[in-house]
Amino acid sequence: MEKLYASDIVKIIDLMAEVIIENEVYFCELDSAAGDGDFGMSLAKGFKILRSEWAGLSKEDTGLFLKDCGMIITENCGGASGPIWGSAFRSAGKYAEGKTEITLEEMSGLLQSAVDGIQKRGGAKLGDKTLLDALIPATESLKISAKEGEDILDAMKKSAREAVEGAEKTKLIVASKGRASYLGERSINMPDAGATAIGIIFTYIVNQFKR
Amino acid sequence: MEKLYASDIVKIIDLMAEVIIENEVYFCELDSAAGDGDFGMSLAKGFKILRSEWAGLSKEDTGLFLKDCGMIITENCGGASGPIWGSAFRSAGKYAEGKTEITLEEMSGLLQSAVDGIQKRGGAKLGDKTLLDALIPATESLKISAKEGEDILDAMKKSAREAVEGAEKTKLIVASKGRASYLGERSINMPDAGATAIGIIFTYIVNQFKR
Amino acid sequence: MKKIINRPETVVDEMCKGIVLAHPELVLSEKYKIIKRKRLNKDKVSLISGGGSGHEPAHAGYVGTGMLDAAVCGDVFASPSTIQIYNAILETRSNRGTLLIIKNYSGDCMNFDAASEMAEDEDIVVEKVYVNDDVAVKDSLYTIGRRGVAGTVFVHKIAGAAAEKGMDLSQVKAVAEKTIANVRSIGFAFTSCTVPAKGTPIFTLEEDEMEFGVGIHGEPGIVREKIVPADELAEKMVERIVKDIPYQQGDEVALLINGLGASPVQELYLLNNSVSNAIAKRGIKIYKTFVGNYMTSIDMAGASVTLLRLDQELKELLDEPSDTPAIKIW
């Protein structure tokens, strides 16, 4: 596959909502180990509303679509997840403004914009034991694949594996952002909930995505 | 044995304090089934203080001795037990005023006075599922033994058995006095804590008493 | 048992000290565990309440301007002794007589009665009222009668206001009795409480069970049943209460949603929403609402609902200022 059309992106976000809603309880459990146990709920809440407003979203312009998603997520996701996921979507939406199809290179740029949005809002960086520890490696992987001219689906698969690995590595980090940071040394051996979720979401998308 | 001397009565009350203090937790458990679980504590509290003030009590005049005990119990036993046991002792003390020895007949009169004191204070009668359901049969038994001219120790043993049986029978009664009364029908099959305690105390005394 | 204590034996003493440390307008008579106002007014009727400890903030939390003059603290769930109560009467003696507000339990009644007899021997005029607001208990000639629970707080408030306004002992007693005649409560428990000296719960409930009609001493309730949602629970409770005294459309009530100790404020406010709806549905108007831990059962999870039917006089007295640790109105 060479490109993703606007309808593919819509499909991907739909899969994303699906896996987030399905994993509401599990994501809460992940957040219980070192956080306050509400991550799944906070995240699912926004994506449930996203789905209920699905019909009314403009789906031709990928940029507009992602921005609209971002607004709904900002308004409805609770906790840290609202601003984090909301700014990711809005920032990605800005990047994709006017686009109706996306190359692999643009895909990596889109993810990079999401990362930038998150960092602008939350001030975290790689190694702070946040979802960035999954999202950044996944983005870097896409960039490399783009340079090497790989197939977009293969690249996405690699990227998802990097996300899972990045999440896995958060076990070794002492958290410094988010609620897990209050645990200090005790946060070691517990993966970050947000990063783990990114791994699960990306994996689900690449496994389920069909044009 | 024909008579109990003042020193015997002192010995008996000492044994009584002993068994009450030893059974503090058990008496609380008895009260848990249908009451509020504090009976052992309330009762033991007064008898512990009685023991700590033991040396200062006048032990020649049985009446004075029992009255003094009654004052300490009234002041220091918590809950319903303070006024009930306190008035029992004070009433018995009044009956025994000036006495330095006690016949079996007087013994039954003394217990009857205790019963009267309790009824005056608390308004309960036989069958209300209170300690009177053990104390009244025990008193009646002493009266019969006195009429038949039995040995005082034998009579006390019989009386203790009556107390135990009376307590046992409280299982069948729906409580109407004290906290167990709030249970209504549900108080059936649970013996009354106070009555059971009387049975245990009397049995302990007759088994341990030696001049 | 997990409790913030040192030793079970010293719980009540240390708690009493903690209360007067937090509320310097109150003072503790350590020997008799009497918590009373620092500044007593000899020219008003003195009001004394008390009972076993474990119901905090009751009763010390209601000592202060517009409510009680003294609270006598017994051991946990055990009536204070006759001597303690007698001394409270002496220490708060006024020129206008003393009213004892007693929760209707055999232990409390016996001790307060005996204490008032002793005080009368000293020529102190003492009157007594017995609060018996718990509709869970069948009131019959053959039992000691209903027990006093959270409704007692309204008696403290209204009698306190009457006394503060300078009413006579007989008048204060009359409004207290009017309050008692119009106040009804019912409670439920999700867990038992644990008496410190015993160290284990008084009863055990399954994960999906509650005790309905529970008292404030861990006495089991009238029936053990499955937990129901808040709205249904509210319906059940309000129904029991309004069945007990006749209500007319438009009647006004004061409502008390009382936590039994371990139920969080969040749930109490949620319950208030359910109960308020159940009351409104019956055409009864809520004049004033209190939500919080007012008459607890140590660390019991659960709550009680109290309705006080109001007339003009009761409304006015309820609105009078009060400045106590647990109720502040001005």
Place this chain on the structure above:
Amino acid sequence: MKKIINRPETVVDEMCKGIVLAHPELVLSEKYKIIKRKRLNKDKVSLISGGGSGHEPAHAGYVGTGMLDAAVCGDVFASPSTIQIYNAILETRSNRGTLLIIKNYSGDCMNFDAASEMAEDEDIVVEKVYVNDDVAVKDSLYTIGRRGVAGTVFVHKIAGAAAEKGMDLSQVKAVAEKTIANVRSIGFAFTSCTVPAKGTPIFTLEEDEMEFGVGIHGEPGIVREKIVPADELAEKMVERIVKDIPYQQGDEVALLINGLGASPVQELYLLNNSVSNAIAKRGIKIYKTFVGNYMTSIDMAGASVTLLRLDQELKELLDEPSDTPAIKIW
């Protein structure tokens, strides 16, 4: 999970309704879960706080004369959204600007910050303070820093008094920051709390264990250890607090003994006795004490201790009248 609720999804909505039903001087904007004063004063600085629900009576319980103008209620333990906070700023807009009192959590900071940016686009002057009183958390350059816990209540009280007195936004912000600089807290838990949506406790402790240094969201504490008696616990906590900012002999403090939700009033007063002794031992004077459930963690058993070091200005502002559901001073 045993809770007085209907369904986990509606807990916060129904609770908010229950709050305004009990306190008719407050009003609820249902869509954005904003609880605000019915009568707003356009000529004072507006004060807004809020955060996740589950800390009741915080923060809605501090809305009223002398404290906040509005509280924004998020879901249980989840910051309210940017849009909710933005609307609270709009709804309480005054001629003197708005101060946001934010507990220092990444979610809260991000949402309040974003909301204030949106409000500034509408030419509303917004200032922000971040409360970070929990000494359990190491404050370092590499972490988000300390979290805000029960000390927030003092910030509400003091900034609220300053605003009510007519101070400027910059002055109100300054006293709020002075309060933050002088307030320190530490807490412990005997049990975890249970978030309604999750239905099971966040962590599990053995019968003889506690979490020391716990936060107010079920975040585990700094160390899990054996339960110790109240006096020892008080020593540990006071020691941690006074080690954190230098105290001089004779310094005066306001003390808050805060229940985390399921610890009974009895134990909180007992703890107050232990803590007061530990403070007195260090030559520090207690100017005023608060004991109760002020900033809870749903149904967690445990408590926190907060000390606010006072100067003359803070004392005066602390003593100013306030008429809110949870703090009444006059």
